[in-house]
Each structure stands twice: as structure tokens, then as C-alpha cells.
Amino acid sequence: MQTIEEIQEEILEDFDMFEDWIQKYEYLIDLGKDLPAIDEKYKIEENLIKGCQSRVWLHAEENSGNIIFSADSDAIMTKGIVALLIRLLSGQSANDIAHADLDFINKIGLKEQLSATRANGLLSMIKQMKLYAIALDK
Amino acid sequence: MQTIEEIQEEILEDFDMFEDWIQKYEYLIDLGKDLPAIDEKYKIEENLIKGCQSRVWLHAEENSGNIIFSADSDAIMTKGIVALLIRLLSGQSANDIAHADLDFINKIGLKEQLSATRANGLLSMIKQMKLYAIALDK
């Protein structure tokens, strides 16, 4: 299994290939489309992270010390970023998740999608992933 | 008895003599000092016109169709202007008072003392004088 840092590097390389925002966003959209559907039974109020506009459902479970995430969103762009986060964090150890530095999001030029005050729930999503990791760590 | 207009002319002439604001304000202060004291029994709450800062007491009575005003203020500058108004209106007929055009106040450069929103009660005072005139007119 790759480390979070290794995956970050990989993602950065992926994004480096794009020549313009269109390619980047098309890639995100594709990621969103390809994200495996979350089990319908987890798409419940409790798992809902409410941004102002797009909704994100996040489920986490522990598997021999590692945390497995699954998620969904009603907006495809949000779902694309969610897919990136899952690629990065799902399957990692609780401790690594809790301490992960998710700076790559700035670096790939998606900072504006993550500002604390923006209309999506992404920042809450990252916070929630870390909280799950801490909670499920034993 | 002079008409209100004649007195206005006279006042304007008086003020025309002054070379600077100091002389003008000194004259006002003198007018204030010289204003005959109002009968103490009229210095009551009912006769009080409250500006924000200086208080004005105004009493009016009717004498064979003419209105006699007496007044006082705790600020000498206000009292000076009050003295001018009394010189102008006291002893005139109710009708003349009610219709008097008190434009001279602008002309003698005291407009700023009379703005509706300023801190003295002068505008209320003029209004009150006219209201008395109308009320006492029979």
C-alpha cells in the first residue's frame, strides 16, 4: 500500500499534465463519475455533511487498523474532489489520516473549492474524515 | 408700530454693519443679555421648548388682537436669537405672525443656527410662536 505522501505525489503528477482548467475540471468530473457508489444504506441523515449547496455523504469503517471511506455527493464536481480524498485516505492507518497534510489541494489549483467560507462542504468533509479516523482508532 | 417686514429690514441693516463674525456674535450676545427677563412664573415645563442642548422657555399672550411674547434661554447665544425673534414678532397681529417669512435669519448668516437638525431648539421655537399666534387668534 502506498503512503499518503506517495499518493499525493501521484495526484500532483496527474494534474501537472493538464494544460488548462478545462482538462482539470473534466478530469475531476470523470473522477466523480467513476467513484464507486456508496452503499444506499449509508446515505442517511447522520452521514450527511452539509455544505451550503452540495451535499456529501460520508461513511467510515475500521478494518484491521485501517480506515475505509466511502462517499457520495449530489454535485459531480464535489464528488470528484471527494474521490481524490478517498483515493488518498481510504485504507490508510487512523494515525496517518489524522496527521495528513492535505496541502496538495492548493497545489493542484483547487484551493478556491476548499476555502472555509465557500459554498461546498469540502472542508467539513476533510475535518470529518480526520475525526472518524481518530474515533475509530483503537 | 412697524410691520414685520420693516423690522426685518432694520435687522438686516444692523447686521450689515458688522465686519466679521466676532462682531456679529458679540451683538447677539448683547441682545441676549439685554432681553427682558421672562416672568419667573412662566419658566415652567409647559413653556419649555427643548432643543438638544439649550432650553428655551416661551410664553405668549394676546392683547387686543396682537400677540405678546416673552422668552428666555439658558444659553446666551440662543437667547440672542430669541431676542431677535421677539423684536420681530412680539406685538404683531396673530395673522401676520402666522404668515411671517423669516428668511432674514439666513440672510444675516445665522442659518447654521437654525438647521432643522442642529442642536438648538430654534426651529421648534419659531414653529411654536406661529402655533401660539394661530391658537390665540380669535
Add this chain to the structure above:
Amino acid sequence: MFEVDKIRERFPILKREVNGRDLVYFDNGASTQKLQSVIDTVSNYYKEENSNVHRGVHFLSGLATDKFEETREVIREFIGAEHTHEIIFTKGTTDSINLVASGFRSLLNKGDEIIISELEHHSNIVPWQMCCEYSGAVLKIIPLKDNGELEVNKFESLLSKKTKLVALSHISNSLGTINPIKEFIEKAHKIGARVLIDGAQAASHISLNMQELDVDMYCFSAHKMYGPTGVGVLYGKEDILNEIPPYQGGGEMIKDVSFKKTTYACLPHKFEAGTPNIAGVIAFKSAIEFISDLGFNTIAEHENYLLEYATQEILKIEGVKIYGTSEKKSGIISFNIEGIHPYDIGVLLDKMGVAIRTGHHCTQPIMERFNIPGTARISLAIYNTKEEIDVCIESIKKAKQMLS
């Protein structure tokens, strides 16, 4: 003749680029852009005239006070109110409505009724919910038809002797519906109810006359009228403003303060506690003058033309559904594209320099009514152009293509 280029020159921000493209600003319903004259008036006030208003005996204080009060008079004329002291300065429409809703708590009895509608902005819902909670009054809702118009018949059947207040928006910020408020006001008055109109979306688009409308209270925000942020107006008929108890306590709103008994100042000061947004109020005048000088005929002509053109063009895109198709409509187009979340459209349009708003537009009950998460909303202003609509339509097509 109306030359939109000349108008655009008066709004400096319209020259800027966003994400490498010329800014196309279609988020006017949220807040309009600002006139150079408004900006200059603010600067000039701070550079030449600044002082606290009222009470001061010194020159600057007098100057600031006179200018502040001039705006009040200009607004009186602009909205055809009878008295200048019927104009109360607030922070915005939300503040205005809360002022009234808070005061009504003590005018209402348990079981009294307030009528609002299903298309209200949260600012014209939540204050009444709070008012009802405190007073025991009951909130009644006029339902919405599929085309975004209110059900007038239903309104009539809600009216009764228990109705004490009807609070409606003049124009829906989500659907563009222009409500027939004169009709609503007349009907409400017949049974003795008071009427408050939320004119946030109306005041820069259609001509207002308080006396003709015979409306009891009317509110709007300067920032939606090419003016500064942080300034709003509550118009109220003298008698109703005298009935409503003071909202905030503080400087300026009192006649006399003592620990035994405090008495309140008369209108408008009774409702203007504390140092107001002096620069904002003074600059608001420049915005009102701009609108007055243009005239509402010109404004309506241009904005209606844009509305019709944009509607026609957007409907050519497959899968587009417009929410709000009332007969009388203001320059607002709320839409969705089948299978696409409005948020995704908003993000991609932004990348192409086009600013629209997406989401529930602070009207969640409308979204519930239509069972949608939100809409993408184009809202027009006097400085928008046909060319901007073309750019927007092209961008929507491109976004749709990327998202499908």
C-alpha cells in the same frame, strides 16, 4: 436614447477580468455592482465631511447631519412617501423586517394571525416565525402555483378578523414573480390588517409610490440598488410607526434618560439608536439619483428586453427548465438542467468569467415546493447587455457538455 455602454462606464468593476475572461456579472439579485458616484461620495464624505451626526454644534457635525438628512428627503420623494420622518434608516431589508417583527410581538395576542407566502426570502419568514413564537400568533402561508404566482384565492380564504399582518415580497428573488401587491394590500385593508412589503428586489427595478400603494410598511436595501452595503430603509406610515415600540435602545433614540423613567424621541429617531452608517446613507443618495435620472421606463424597457432575450435563448438548450414563469416577471431567471446539479453549473460558469448564483437563494420553501436542491439563477441589472447574455448562454452550453 439609452446607451448601455455609457451606463457601464459608470461602474468601474465591470471593466475587470475574472479567471482570464471579461467579467459577466449576473448575480445582481444578491447584490448589484456600485456606481463610481457612490464610491466617490463615500470617499469624499470621509475626506471632507466626516463627523458624527445630530447633536453636534460644530461645523462638520452640522454638515454631516444635513447630508444625512438630505438622503432621507431624497428617499421620501423617490418612494412617494408623505412625510420625511416616515423613512427609517436600517442596516438592510433584513434589519427593517426584524425591527417590525420585533415590535409586533407586543402588538399581537395569542391566536392572532400573520400571513406570509411560500415564495418569501428567509428574511421575510424567520422574523415572523420568531415573532409568532414569542407572541403566540399563528403563521399562515399563501401557497405558490406551478408558474411561481401566488394563489390569490387562497389568500382571500386565509384572511379573517384574526389576521393582523400580511407580509409579502414585492418581487420574488428566486422566481422573479412580480406580486400584485396593490390587490393584496386592498384585500388586507378591508379586514383591517396591516401590510408590510419586502421590496428588496423591487426598488431598483420598478417605480414605487407609497401613497398610491397605500402600503403600511415597505423595506429595501441600498446594496441591491447600486448603492453601498450596510444601508436599508424601512418606510412606515406615521401611525403604524408610532404604534410600534422602539426596537433598539441607545443614543439618539431617546428624549430623556433617567433611571426612573426614559422617554423616547419622536420619528424617525425613535428607531435609529446609535451612530448610523453615515457614509453609507449619504452615498445612497447618489444611487437613488442615478436611478431617478434614468427613470423607470428606461430601466424596465432595457431589463425586460434582456429578460425576454435570455429566456428565449436559454430555453433553446435541451433539458433546461425555468422555475418562475409568471405573467408579470422581473429580470430573474432560475433554471436547472436535467440531470445536472446547479452547483456544478455555477462552478464551471465562474471559470468562464460568468458570475451567477446557485443554491436555494435563501428561499428553501420554494425549493421544497418544487422538490429541487436549488437552481442556477441569472439576475439582471441595468448595466447588463445582450452580448453578456450570449456569453452566458454559450458558457452554459459548454458547461452542460462537460457535465453530461
Add this chain to the structure above:
Amino acid sequence: MFEVDKIRERFPILKREVNGRDLVYFDNGASTQKLQSVIDTVSNYYKEENSNVHRGVHFLSGLATDKFEETREVIREFIGAEHTHEIIFTKGTTDSINLVASGFRSLLNKGDEIIISELEHHSNIVPWQMCCEYSGAVLKIIPLKDNGELEVNKFESLLSKKTKLVALSHISNSLGTINPIKEFIEKAHKIGARVLIDGAQAASHISLNMQELDVDMYCFSAHKMYGPTGVGVLYGKEDILNEIPPYQGGGEMIKDVSFKKTTYACLPHKFEAGTPNIAGVIAFKSAIEFISDLGFNTIAEHENYLLEYATQEILKIEGVKIYGTSEKKSGIISFNIEGIHPYDIGVLLDKMGVAIRTGHHCTQPIMERFNIPGTARISLAIYNTKEEIDVCIESIKKAKQMLS
């Protein structure tokens, strides 16, 4: 080294003339003059960044939101608060106090007590009178000593289990008294009462640290801090802000609105209904930066020097009496001259280009306490100079001569 001339250059209005003389502005307690950087930030915001904050997905909306929130963070640091969401933007100090006083209505029971003092600004009296009227709580008053200090012993004897809130000003706007608020706060906390401090006259003059003070709530106004009009702050500890019910209903302050059940957003949004004074809040940051860059040591040194010099010189004028001679005092000199009404002094000083304030300064109980109609008040700011004090003293002498 502190060079006042350099500072003055940053305030464009200080170059103007009034009544043919160089403006001498000593009405800073009412409102300070504005920094060029504040004016520029307002203009720049309107010219380059303007959009409604929060919720918007487009670039300008994000930009405006980020800038808006930056000011919140800068203020958190400026006042040493723990959390950014403990900073609530309001219209001003009056608005902040009313927000709290309105919320406390529902936290108080009949017979509970609120303690204020005899030296409060009307903005810290009337809201509590209204709060008591609605809740049945009782208002208790800490009396004033002849020198303008509060009677601490009397405060202690007023404290009891019934005391739910103590609301005091940090610095008296009429007398200049710097109240020993830390002592008051500690004593109030011992019996479990909350403390709100009205810091309108403090925030630009003395260093603040909310966590050290351990104060529950603290308020101030931007316009008294070289900043824009129409912006204020309410700081509150997270727990108390969570206890207080929302003040205004509307956009932004909700989580979900439906006609069945509306839920409120978390801090700080819960208390920020409606479109805020965006330009003002953003420009406030420039004012805070100016104060921070100067530092409170420099500010205190300069202002104390001016205060001492002015006090010494004014006392040389026969018949002058200064109200407020507390040991710890801020740059405020309230005085009267025997036999002369303060209004007359104010009018004549204005003619000589000197702006002071006269009247009751929204503190009628103080005037009653000293049995005077009002005072003439000189209030200092960082840009004032010794030379201005000389001009002022000469003008007072001249006025006195004319009036005697």
C-alpha cells in the same frame, strides 16, 4: 520615534479648513476621522471585489467572503479572543448591546438583577431598561463618586445571587474614567454573574485581551477607531453566545428553513442575519492594522501627554471646572466655565475652527448627578497635537471673554 505629522498625513480631512481656520478636531469621542487606507480599501472593494458574501460559488463572491472573514480573524487577534467565531459583526456598539439585551430577555426571570453604573452611555442603559421591562428583572446602579470613579464598595454590596449580568463601560465617554473592569469582572464571576463591557471608548486607546480579562462579552464600534461607519463588533465567549437566542431572523443565520421547523446556523452566523456592511467590515481591517502597527504603548504615551498638557492649561483659565478627575483617565476632558452655558462655548469654538462636543454626551444620568445641563468636551485621538491644544485653549479664552 512617533512623529505626529507623519500620522496626520494619513488622515486627509485634517488638512481642511473650517470657518476659515485650520480644522482642530477634538470630537474624537463621538467619531474619529478616517485613515486614507480605510477610504482606499472601501473604494478598492467596490471597484474590484464587490459581491455578496457567503454561499456564492463565483470568484468575486469568494473573494469578498475571504476578505470579510480576514477582518474577523484580524479582530480576533487584536482583542486576544480564543475563537474566530466568537467575533460577531454588528452595526455598532449600540447594536451589539441590544443584541445581547434582547437575547437576555429570555434568559432572565422575574426578580433577577442586572447591574449597570451611573456613568453609562445611554446605549448601555436603555437596552437594559427595555430588557428589564420585558423580563421583570431589576436594574441596579453603581453610583459615581465626585471624581468620576465608580464606587467599588457599593458594587460589591449590590452583587448577590440574583445578579445575572453586570454591564459596564470600560471608559466613560463623558468623564474619561478608566474603570477597573478586571476587578469588576472577577467580583461578578465569583457570584456567577456574566459581564458585558462596553468598550466603545477603549478599543482604539488601550490594549485589549479578552482571555486575560476573562470577560464574557465586549463591544466596540469601528467608527471610533479610525474605521468606517456602520460596523461594530460583539465579542462573546462561545458558551454565552450559544446560550443567547438569535437576535434577527433572515438569510445567512439559518441552517434550514421550513414552515414546520427552522434551525439556526452555528456561530458566528447565527447572529449575522442579512447582508452585512461588507465594504465596512473589509475596510475595518485597515484601521485595526494601523492601530496594531502603532502599538498601544506609543498611543498611550502620546495621548497621555496631550491629556496632561491640556488639563494643565485648561485649569489655568479662571472659572473652569473639569468633570472626571479619576486617577486612571483616558483622553477626555469634560469641563464647564462658571456662568457660561457649554453650548455657547461650543458655538464660538466652532467659529474659530475648533470642533468639540457640548451637551450631555448621551449620559444624562451623569449630568443629573452633577446637576449641570451638559459639558464642553475635548476628546483626543492619536493625530492630535500640542499645537492644537494651544489653539483650543486660546479659543476658549477668547470665547470666555466674549461671553463674560
